[in-house]
Amino acid sequence: xxxxxxxxxxxxxxxxxxxxxxxxxxxxxxxxxxxxxxxxxxxxxxxxxxxxxxxxxxxxxxxxxxxxxxxxxxxxxxxxxxxxxxxxxxxxxxxxxxxxxxxxxxxxxxxxxxxxxxxxxxxxxxxxxxxxxxxxxxxxxxxxxxxxxxxxxxxxxxxxxxxxxxxxxxxxxxxxxxxxxxxxxxxxxxxxxxxxxxxxxxxxxxxxxxxxxx
Amino acid sequence: xxxxxxxxxxxxxxxxxxxxxxxxxxxxxxxxxxxxxxxxxxxxxxxxxxxxxxxxxxxxxxxxxxxxxxxxxxxxxxxxxxxxxxxxxxxxxxxxxxxxxxxxxxxxxxxxxxxxxxxxxxxxxxxxxxxxxxxxxxxxxxxxxxxxxxxxxxxxxxxxxxxxxxxxxxxxxxxxxxxxxxxxxxxxxxxxxxxxxxxxxxxxxxxxxxxxxx
Numbered sequence: 494x495x496x497x498x499x500x501x502x503x504x505x506x507x508x509x510x511x512x513x514x515x516x517x518x519x520x521x522x523x524x525x526x527x528x529x530x531x532x533x534x535x536x537x538x539x540x541x542x543x544x545x546x547x548x549x550x551x552x553x554x555x556x557x558x559x560x561x562x563x564x565x566x567x568x569x570x571x572x573x574x575x576x577x578x579x580x581x582x583x584x585x586x587x588x589x590x591x592x593x594x595x596x597x598x599x600x601x602x603x604x605x606x607x608x609x610x611x612x613x614x615x616x617x618x619x620x621x622x623x624x625x626x627x628x629x630x631x632x633x634x635x636x637x638x639x640x641x642x643x644x645x646x647x648x649x650x651x652x653x654x655x656x657x658x659x660x661x662x663x664x665x666x667x668x669x670x671x672x673x674x675x676x677x678x679x680x681x682x683x684x685x686x687x688x689x690x691x692x693x694x695x696x697x698x699x700x701x702x703x704x705x706x707x
Numbered sequence: 708x709x710x711x712x713x714x715x716x717x718x719x720x721x722x723x724x725x726x727x728x729x730x731x732x733x734x735x736x737x738x739x740x741x742x743x744x745x746x747x748x749x750x751x752x753x754x755x756x757x758x759x760x761x762x763x764x765x766x767x768x769x770x771x772x773x774x775x776x777x778x779x780x781x782x783x784x785x786x787x788x789x790x791x792x793x794x795x796x797x798x799x800x801x802x803x804x805x806x807x808x809x810x811x812x813x814x815x816x817x818x819x820x821x822x823x824x825x826x827x828x829x830x831x832x833x834x835x836x837x838x839x840x841x842x843x844x845x846x847x848x849x850x851x852x853x854x855x856x857x858x859x860x861x862x863x864x865x866x867x868x869x870x871x872x873x874x875x876x877x878x879x880x881x882x883x884x885x886x887x888x889x890x891x892x893x894x895x896x897x898x899x900x901x902x903x904x905x906x907x908x909x910x911x912x913x914x915x916x917x918x919x920x921x
Binding site: 510601670673685691694702 | 720789791919
């Protein structure tokens with residue numbers, strides 16, 4: 494069995510986020526040598542419930558073997574294919590500031606198939622370094638040439654809030670199809686471009702909510 | 708009307724995340740001078756649907772005025788109270804590296820009521836600076852004294868992945884009730900402690916999913 498390619502049905506964002514979490518849990522099972530798991534096993538590890546897991550998986554068709562459970566490796570492969578991370582994605586980082594360097598300093602993006610292939614930066618002194626950790630550094634003006642040349646599909650905006658809108662425009666003009674915005678600035682993108690905003694405060698609000706309701 | 712204090716009912720994490728988003732949308736309405744909105748208005752601005760909004764709000768009891776809609780200011784106040792961000796939360800940042808500085812460099816946490824009152828850092832040379840942007844810098848060993856003294860409830864872990872577990876232990880020993888973990892390390896916390904993990908790759912996976920299914 495395999496996850497079906499999704500067509501018309503709108504899959505909730507929360508399901509997609511949980512798929513990412515299930516994938517991480519399965520990674521843990523694989524590491525500990527577990528080959529077959531039940532939805533209860535996954536639920537326990539991920540902090541959700543078996544019904545939710547079955548509901549999430551149901552968006553992608555039938556799978557698992559009745560009375561046996563899920564083969565960890567197959568299931569992980571299916572989830573990765575469903576998420577589109579059975580392949581790698583070329584990304585551009587815009588902004589070589591503290592946040593940019595923090596992102597470059599972790600291998601968690603690369604591990605998940607997101608490869609930063611170019612860095613764009615406004616400050617000419619930084620650009621003069623030529624590269625950082627082997628990744629080429631370009632001035633902003635080069636976006637329109639470099640992005641199609643390197644086949645970059647996703648742009649990561651880690652600039653100061655006041656330049657975020659201009660950077661998003663440049664990125665879409667240059668041909669990226671997805672944008673991850675780390676600034677608090679509200680960005681509008683043309684139809685067909687996928688935009689996600691990272692907001693550190695949202696997770697803190699989740700903590701506040703739980704602390705407030707204990 | 709007011710949002711009821713939540714008791715036994717388990718409110719989905721996704722609802723809590725959406726409350727945070729609704730709050731941000733209402734902020735936008737307020738800025739543009741809009742006083743009354745419908746659930747359709749909120750839905751359009753937040754990229755969700757009116758039924759979802761009514762369902763999310765229903766966890767907190769009755770509100771809105773039939774045939775009129777929601778008073779923006781009241782609704783925002785209710786949401787903030789529900790989330791527990793009608794007050795401020797004292798936080799400690801652990802790790803004065805690139806990510807730590809990036810977090811300190813943005814006012815988006817402070818704006819949402821999360822005040823970083825102390826920074827803990829391993830590197831004695833950094834600690835010698837004494838403070839950063841007016842926030843006192845302490846060596847790790849001071850956690851157990853400083854955290855109760857300043858009434859810090861939430862610890863933000865922005866250290867290298869290999870020290871995350873030790874730091875989480877120190878934080879809970881010192882008395883924090885919530886932890887936001889920016890490292891990819893899996894942390895276990897004692898019962899009653901709220902833990903959230905920030906994973907930048909999850910948002911990228913959401914983008915990949917959508918690009919893959921266009």
